[in-house]
Amino acid sequence: MKQKCFLLVIFIFLATACLFFLQKTSAFAQTYNESLLGSDSGTKFKTFTIKINPEVPDAGEEVTASLVSVQLNLDASNINWTLNGKTIESGLGKKSVAFTMGGNGEQMTIRADIETIEYGTVSEEKTITPASLDILWEADTYTPPFYKGKALPASQSTIKAIAFPSFSEKNGPISESQIVYRWSRGIDIDEKNSGTGKNIYLFTGGYTYNRDSIELTATSLDKSISAVKRRDVVISTPKILLYQNHPLGGILYEKSIGNSFQLKGGEFTLRTEPYFFSFITRNNNDAAFRWNINGESLEINPDNKSEFTLRSPETGSGSVKLGIEINNIDLFRLQRASKTINLTYSN
């Protein structure tokens, strides 16, 4: 009797263990199978993912979607790509596809269906919202009127960086004022000048040949869109260029005067243009002009210190060295430039 009872207990124990084992192995199989079905199956684990490059594309930008998997033999699988429900590419081993993003606010859904021998058809899709972020900047430095080129920053000049985000959602573009801007200079986050709608960042640039690194993170208020941009601003040196101020033609900006100049009779007005100094105008009060001939200082008109009129002597000829030196009287800025030209004269 005892033996029968013992055998019964053993049987019940084994039966329970078998049932438990079967239950567990069944759950494992279910999880394993679900993991192969991608996001559509609603499980955490995926056998493959779609990688988008660039991660946050701009409107109208060309985008590449590619498949990444360590479990599937993608080269031996039939892959079908659909963009917003329309097939754009299909075939054996088609692991990547390129397409162009639509306009601002146009979301795009890219989907990959993979036919595998082992697991049947597995799928994955991704919705992409175009967004871009640029940093444009400008310096407080001088360039002549009508100049088409960029005003470059000089030592210690004030630089203004401006964020140009292009974020969109289903309802349309997100206003610049509805974006949170986080500005960093170097490795320091500037909390004071960061915040919602703070799309302009003013700072004093470094010294000549320094490189100021600005980083900006822009995030929509609901944090659904975010982009990061970094911009290096290289500090240049100011320079002096000379032009003729012609009595009838005005300033002849088309042709600057080089290192030598010939004055043949009459008079000639030289105009100095102090490129890339932190001056509002060329005759700015912060500008100290020093003119010299063969090292001897010349007296200049304080109201128009950037111009000098040369007159040929009535008789004789010769040559001199004409020098111009410009300093920003704000010494902390360390903005200085000089130029010397060989002036040959004859009547």
Next chain:
Amino acid sequence: MKKKYFYLILGLIIIVALGLFLATYIILQRDSTTGEEGGGQTNPFANFFPFGKPSEPTTGTTPGQGVGTTGGTGNTPLFGQEITNPLRQISQTPVAGSYTVLRGGKTYALHVERNTGNVFETKLEDMTQNRLSNALIPRIQEAFFGNNGKSVVLRYLEEPLDTIKSFVLDVTNPLKPKIGSVVVSATGTPDTIPNGIFLPKDIMNVFPTRDGSNMFYSTRSSDFATRKFTGTAYNSIKGTSADVFQSPFSDWLPVFWDGTTVFLQTKASQLVPGYLYSFNTKTGGTQKILSEKNGLTTLPSPDQQKILYSVSTRGGIALYLNDRKGVYGADMEIQTLPEKCVWTNDSIYLYCAVPNFIPSAIYPDDWYQGSVSLNDNIMKIDIKSGDTTSVLIPDNRANQQMDIINMSLSPDEKYLTFTNKKDETLWMYDLTGAE
């Protein structure tokens, strides 16, 4: 009776014939008189008269002073040039701006003389020249024609503060009686002054539509920290202005404007990455077209779908063509700046002035600053096939080197006009007569 009628009819015929002969004689006499008003254009100082003072007829073989026909009448074109040479010089003095217009099946080039602000009209078929305005406004830096050549924006500096003035001159009626003090310039004390209006001071850039009917101009407020860039549309026909664009960034340069869409490029330097955006001023739509390209300068096509652009390379320039979406970038395999090119109306061909040698320099900075000068030949490029053909080697045709700017096509695309930056003279090239 029959004899009486016969004599009556004969008499009438003789009277009509005499009348026609007399009328023809008077017309020919008047034409030859106005043609003889020529002289002195080669001397810039000869034009230095107070506002509205009619110039004295002078003798000479060069074109004239007064308002009216100058130069030759078909057989004696400007400066004694051979009409058979497809390359012809329109001005011998510096020019601030030009424009071509079709009238009665003929092509006219209008230009503003830099030293005087006088406006001239040259019929390109026979190179006869006519002065449309002798309103004196010297030292003109830039000029932009509008309203089919009936008005022109003259831009000059008021010193010593370097205030940029932009005066819209009525070319059809360039002078009006002076009331009060002289408005435009301190030169002379005449009884007439130029007829027109001033646009706001310190306009940084002006960019007209292809037909000149509308102009996009830009201003910015003075305080650096808070300054704003404002783009204004000026209707040159109605004479009205409306602000159409604002930005906290002010280093913009307009490179295309059709009255609705403006393409703004960041001002270029080899040391700075450049961007190109388009802004629809009616819908507010913005599109970034090009980005992160050092030394970027651009020339959008008339259909707005293609962008010719250059980037800085080490010591030089590279020229590319993109579509508007930036999808592809074709290397044009020629080295020049887009400012030296012009699109045909169908946006398929380009005419480009291509330097035969690029001196080592910082581009475009040094070229903008006048520190480097280029020697160009003109080429035609078919952007569909990529074929490039040589159109003009100025050295062969005019025995001189040219740094070509402001190239434009006449509305019928028979003529190219351009300015030689070396001396600011205006030239035309007859594409129909080209070999």
